[in-house]
Amino acid sequence: xxxxxxxxxxxxxxxxxEAERQxxxxxxxxxxxxxxxxxxxxxxDKMPNIAVLGSGGGLRAMIGLLGSLCELKKDGLLDCIMYxxxxxxxxxxxxxxxxxxxxxxxxxxxxxxxxKRLADGRxxxxxxxxxxxxxxxxxxxxxxxxxxxxxxVSHMVKEIDEHRLSEHRGNYTKDPYPIYTVIxxxxxxxxxxxxxxxxxxxxxxxxxxxxxxxxxSYLGSxxxxxxxxxxxxxxxxxxxxGLCGSALADMEENLKYLYEALKHLIxxxxxxxxxxxxxxxxxxxxxxxxxxxxxxxxxxxxxKEDPTVYLQxxxxxxxxxxxxxxxxxxVKRMTSEETISKTELKDLNLQVCSSVNxxxxxxxxxxxxxxxxxxxxxxxxxxxxxxTYDYLYKMNVEDVHSSVLDSEKxxxxxxxxxxxxxxxxxxxxxxxxxxxxxxxxxxxxPFETVxxxxxxxxxxxxxxxxxxxxxxxxxxxxxxVFRGHSKAPTVxxxxxxxxxxxxxxxxxxxxxYSTFQMSYCREMITALMKKAAENIKNNKHKLLxxxxxxxxxxKSSKLG
Numbered sequence: 001x002x003x004x005x006x007x008x009x010x011x012x013x014x015x016x017x018e019a020e021r022q023x024x025x026x027x028x029x030x031x032x033x034x035x036x037x038x039x040x041x042x043x044x045d046k047m048p049n050i051a052v053l054g055s056g057g058g059l060r061a062m063i064g065l066l067g068s069l070c071e072l073k074k075d076g077l078l079d080c081i082m083y084x085x086x087x088x089x090x091x092x093x094x095x096x097x098x099x100x101x102x103x104x105x106x107x108x109x110x111x112x113x114x115x116k117r118l119a120d121g122r123x124x125x126x127x128x129x130x131x132x133x134x135x136x137x138x139x140x141x142x143x144x145x146x147x148x149x150x151x152x153v154s155h156m157v158k159e160i161d162e163h164r165l166s167e168h169r170g171n172y173t174k175d176p177y178p179i180y181t182v183i184x185x186x187x188x189x190x191x192x193x194x195x196x197x198x199x200x201x202x203x204x205x206x207x208x209x210x211x212x213x214x215x216x217s218y219l220g221s222x223x224x225x226x227x228x229x230x231x232x233x234x235x236x237x238x239x240x241x242g243l244c245g246s247a248l249a250d251m252e253e254n255l256k257y258l259y260e261a262l263k264h265l266i267x268x269x270x271x272x273x274x275x276x277x278x279x280x281x282x283x284x285x286x287x288x289x290x291x292x293x294x295x296x297x298x299x300x301x302x303x304k305e306d307p308t309v310y311l312q313x314x315x316x317x318x319x320x321x322x323x324x325x326x327x328x329x330x331v332k333r334m335t336s337e338e339t340i341s342k343t344e345l346k347d348l349n350l351q352v353c354s355s356v357n358x359x360x361x362x363x364x365x366x367x368x369x370x371x372x373x374x375x376x377x378x379x380x381x382x383x384x385x386x387x388t389y390d391y392l393y394k395m396n397v398e399d400v401h402s403s404v405l406d407s408e409k410x411x412x413x414x415x416x417x418x419x420x421x422x423x424x425x426x427x428x429x430x431x432x433x434x435x436x437x438x439x440x441x442x443x444x445x446p447f448e449t450v451x452x453x454x455x456x457x458x459x460x461x462x463x464x465x466x467x468x469x470x471x472x473x474x475x476x477x478x479x480x481v482f483r484g485h486s487k488a489p490t491v492x493x494x495x496x497x498x499x500x501x502x503x504x505x506x507x508x509x510x511x512x513y514s515t516f517q518m519s520y521c522r523e524m525i526t527a528l529m530k531k532a533a534e535n536i537k538n539n540k541h542k543l544l545x546x547x548x549x550x551x552x553x554x555k556s557s558k559l560g
Contacts, residue, residue, distance in 0.1 A: 007226070007227065008226035008227065009214065009215065009218060009223070009226060009227055009228045009391075010212065010213070010214050010223070010226040010391055010392065010395065011204070011206075011212075011213045011214070012211065012212050012213075012395075012397050012399075012400075013211050013213075014211040014428070014429070014430055015430055016430050016431070017201075017203050017204045017213070019169065019170070019202075019203035019204075020177060020201065020203055020204070023172070023173055023177050024082065024177065026173040027082055027173065027176070027177065028044060028047060028082075030079050030174065031047055031050075031079060031080055031081075031082060032044060032047055033079070034076065034077075034078075034079035034080050035047070035080060035547075037076060038076055038077070038080075038544060040544070040547060040548060040551065042551045042554075046551050046554045047551075048080075048434040048435055048547055048550040048551055048554070049082050049083075049431065049432050049433050049434045049435070050080055050081050050082055050083075050433070050434065050435045050436075050437065050547070051081070051082060051083035051084075051085060051426040051431075051433050051435070051436050051437070052068075052069075052072075052081050052083070052084050052085070052176065052437045052439065053085050053086070053421050053422050053423065053426065053436060053437065053438045053439060054068075054084070054085070054086040054087070054089075054090025054091075054093065054094070054421075054422075054439050054441070055086075055087060055088070055090060055416075055420050055421040055438070055439065055440045055441050055442045055449055056087045056088025056089050056090065056245070056247070056414070056415075056416035056420040056421075056441070056442060057088065057089045057090075057420075057441035057442055057443060057496075057515055058088070058089045058156070058245070058515040058516060058517065059089060059092075059118075059156060059513075059517060059519070059520060060089065060441050060443075060496070060513045060514075060515060060517075060528065061086075061088060061089030061090045061092075061093070061441035061442075062089045062090065062092040062093040062096075062157070063093070063118070063520065063525055063528045063529055063532075064439070064441040064496050064528060064529070064531075064532040065086070065089075065090045065093040065094075065439060065441065065532070066093050066096075066097075066111060066114060066115075066529060066532075067528065067529030067530065067531070067532030067533045068439050068532045068533065068535065068536055069084075069093075069097075069104075069107065070107055070108070070111050070529070070533060071532070071533035071534075071535075071536035071537050072536055073104065073107045073108075074533075074537075075536060075537065075540045077536075077540070077543060077544075078104055078107070078176075079104070080547065081176045081437075082176060082177065082433075083176055083177050083178075083179060083426055083431070083433070084175075084176040084177070084178050084179070085178075085179040085180075085181060085422040085425050085426055086178075086179075086180060086181065086244070086422060087180075087181045087182075087244060087414070087415040087416055087419075087420060087421060087422045088244055088245045088246075088247065088414050088415065088416040088420065089245055089441065089515075090439075090441070091180045091181075091240070091241060091244040091245060092153070092156075092157050092241050092244075092245055093114075094178055094180065095157075095161060095237045095240065095241050096110075096114050096117075096157070096161075097110060097114075097175075098168050098172060098175070098178055098202075099161065099163050099168075099237065101171050101172070102171075102172070102174045102175065103172075103175055104174060104175045104176070105174055115522065115525055115526075115529075117157075117158045117159060118157070118158055118519070118520065118525055119520070119521060119522035119525055120522075121158030121159060122158065123154045123155055123158060123159065123160060125264055125265050125268045126268065126272075127154075127160060128150055128151050128154055128155065128160075128261075128265065129150075129265050129268070129269065129369060131149075131150040131154065131160050131238070132146065132147060132150040132151060132265075132369075132372050132373075132376065133367075133368050133369050133372045135149075135150060135239070135372075136368055136371065136372035136375055136376075137368045137372075138233050139220075139232060139233060140222070140232060140389070141220070141232075141387040141388055141389065141409065142372075142375055142379070142387075143379055143384045143385055143386055143387040143411075144246075144258075144376075144379040144380060144383065144384055144385045145239065145242050145243050145246060145385050145386045145387075145413075146239065146242070147258060147262075147376045147379060147380070148242045148246050148254075148258065148385075149238050149239045149241060149242025149243070150238070150242075151258065151261040151262070151265065152242075152257055152258065152261060153238065153241050153242045153245060154238060155261070155518060155519075156518055156519065157241065158519075159238075160238050161236065161237040161238045161241070162236045162237070162238065163236065163237045164217070164234045164235070164236055164237070165200065165201075165202050165216050165217075165234070165235060165237065165240060166202060166203075166215075166216055166217040166234060167202075168202040169202045169203060172202070177201070178201060178202065179199050179200070179201050179422065179425045179426070180199070180200040180201070180240060180244055181197065181198070181199055181200070181208075181244070181415045181422035181424075181425050182198050182200065182243055182244055182386070182412045182413060182414065182415050183196045183197060183198060183412065183413060183414075183415045183417065183418050184196045184198050184207070184404075184410055184411070184412060185385065185386065185410075185411040185412065185413045186403065186404075186407070186410060186411060187401075187404070188417070188418050195207040195208065195209040195210035196418060197209055197415070197424040197425065198412055198415075199422075199425040200216060200219070200240065201216060202216060203215070203216060204216055205219045207400075208424050208425050208427075208428055209424060209428070209460070210399055210400055211399065212392055212397060212399075212400055214391040216234075216235075217234045218391065219234075219235055219388070219391070220232040220233070220234070220235055220388050220389060221389060221391075222389045223389060223390065223391040223392070223393055224393055224394050225393075225394045225395055226391075226392075226395050228391075232389065243386055243412060243413070243414075244414060244415070245414060246385060246386075246413055246414045247413065247414035247416045247417045251383070252302055253516060255298070255302055255380060256299065256302050256303075257516070258376075258380055259295050259298050259299045259302070259380070260299065262295050262373065262376060262377070263292065263295045263296060263299065265373070266288065266291055266292045266295060266373060267292065269288070269369060270288055270289070270292065284359060284360065284370070286317055286359075287356035287359040287360065287370070288370060289317055290314060290317045290318060290352060290355075290356050291352075291356060291370070291373055291374065291377070293310055293313045293314050293317065294310075294314060294348075294349065294352050294353075294377065295377070296310050297310035297311065297314065297345075297348075298345070298349070298377075298380075301340060301345055307340055311340075314348075314352065318352070318355060346381050349377060349378070349381040350378065350381060353374045353377055353378050353381075356370075356374060357371065357374045360374065384411070385411055385412075385413045386410075386411045386412035386413050387409055387410075387411050388409060388410055388411070388412060389408065389409055389410075390404065390407050390408055390409055390410045392404055392405055393405065393406075393407065393408050394406075419449060419452050419453060419456070420442045420448070420449050421438055421440065421442075421449035421450075421453065423436070423438075423449075423453040423457075424453075424456075424462075426489075427457070427462055427464070427489075433489045434484075434489055434490065434550045434553075434554070435489060435490050435491075435492070435546060435547065435550050436489050436490070436491045436492065437492045437494070437543070438450060438491060438492065438493045438494065439494055439496075439532075439535075440493060440494060440495050440496060441496045441532075443510060443514070443515050446476040446495035446497075446498070447467075447469045447476070447493070447495075450467050450480075450482070450491060450493045451467055451469070453467075454466070454467040454482075463484070463485070463487040463488035463489075464484075464488050464489075464491075465482040465483055465484045465485070465488050465489070465490060465491055466482065467482050467491075468482075474506075475498060475499040475502065475504070475506045476495045476498045476499065476506075477495075477498055477499055477500060478494060478495065478498040478499070478500040478501060478534075478535050478538060478539060479492065479493075479494055479535070479538075479539045479542055480492070480493040480494070481493075481542075481546060483549075490546060490549070490550060492543070492546060494535050494536075494539070496531065496532060496535070497509040497510055497531065498535070500534075500535075500538060501531050501534040501535060501538070502531070509531070512524070513528060
């Protein structure tokens with residue numbers, strides 16, 4: 001039974017939110033009508049609950065999901081779908097779709113607008129810098145996710161989307177119900193007996209399996225004992241995309257892209273100050289150059305190059321003080337070793353940031369750009385992602401691990417770091433999903449997501465079909481069915497690049513569309529969407545057959 005009273009802003013329980021139930025009631029009418037048009041007859045109580053899952057995969061996943069959905073629409077299948085769920089890159093597609101009221105009724109137009117934006121759009125460093133500064137100025141818990149969203153994601157999706165998730169409430173009844181999925185970093189890395197799967201919808205956000213939810217407009221605000229104590233700005237869609245899609249590469253590669261973006265941002269800022277002849281004190285001018293040199297030093301180390309010249313430059317710019325002395329000792333040691341350890345670099349980053357931040361604070365500038373840059377470097381050094389006030393802080397909840405209840409803050413991150421497909425948001429028993437269509441845009445093993453989902457479900461005693469991957473040639477097929485039993489859903493698994501649509505060139509297509517590509521030209525976007533669409537088009541009749549099988553199974557179960 002749900003626990004929520006007038007004194008609490010947190011809902012403890014496994015039932016669906018009232019808003020989600022209302023959406024589903026409206027959506028069922030659309031689904032039944034769609035099935036009728038497809039020649040499938042069933043009553044509302046036999047109607048299949050179908051969820052489409054979009055995996056991670058950066059822009060490849062974003063564009064692939066768009067292509068898949070467009071073909072589902074063209075084949076008359078999209079209105080059969082009750083839920084649309086995503087992780088990582090697929091959530092970028094979802095964010096672009098759901099800002100359009102009734103997107104599924106005008107998908108061709110929406111698609112053209114998204115493709116045009118991705119192919120021709122651009123977000124300037126000025127706008128990215130302003131967004132970074134805004135995040136820093138407005139939030140208590142500025143983290144690397146803010147930096148990633150403002151500098152990297154905005155560049156990849158070619159827009160700064162400041163819509164709020166709660167703005168979608170009640171406006172999407174003609175569309176599948178959206179679920180964005182991330183994970184609780186501490187639950188994952190501490191390997192606690194706690195629920196790492198965290199779902200975010202326009203109505204509620206919370207731990208999918210534990211059953212602890214909060215109004216999505218409150219997510220990020222400060223809580224104590226179930227009561228909201230102070231407000232924070234509601235998460236905007238750019239930040240949500242950064243939160244969901246932050247694991248596009250390993251740590252070192254992500255750092256390279258972050259520091260490259262910071263380098264360009266700082267260079268642009270210094271250049272604009274010089275061109276405008278805007279007066280600035282020598283201390284501020286020098287400190288900004290220190291930050292630029294520090295960023296270049298970090299890039300140099302990441303590239304495994306000799307950083308001596310940058311250490312000497314920092315020492316010269318800082319002259320005296322602890323940070324200056326620190327660089328002097330490093331330069332002296334490196335005359336023989338020509339290297340710098342991770343610990344030394346971390347210490348130096350933090351000391352330099354502390355030193356220059358004192359300069360910026362002393363100036364009492366209204367412009368928060370430079371303090372935001374300092375904080376961004378500090379967060380990159382500490383690798384702090386998705387820091388958010390814990391809405392369960394100091395609550396007494398039997399089914400929630402004490403470590404979650406005792407921490408004032410939590411860190412959320414890309415669910416792809418644990419499982420690159422959002423299975424566990426739709427495997428909530430209360431959602432009663434009959435058929436899962438897994439659209440897999442992942443790199444690497446094309447069966448990893450479904451195999452890992454099956455393994456985890458077995459460990460957690462969650463009903464899931466047995467997954468036996470048939471022996472294949474070098475390349476996967478385009479359609480696999482793992483049929484459920486009375487309590488488990490049927491899972492359809494569809495790898496993006498396969499033997500059918502790539503005909504012996506799967507590896508070539510994987511290489512062409514690597515996960516961490518900052519942009520695709522129009523021709524690449526069109527070709528990728530076509531490949532994703534072919535998987536749906538070539539298997540329309542198989543999809544219809546599995547929908548019918550689910551309905552027949554529900555009828556048999558009723559008779560039995």
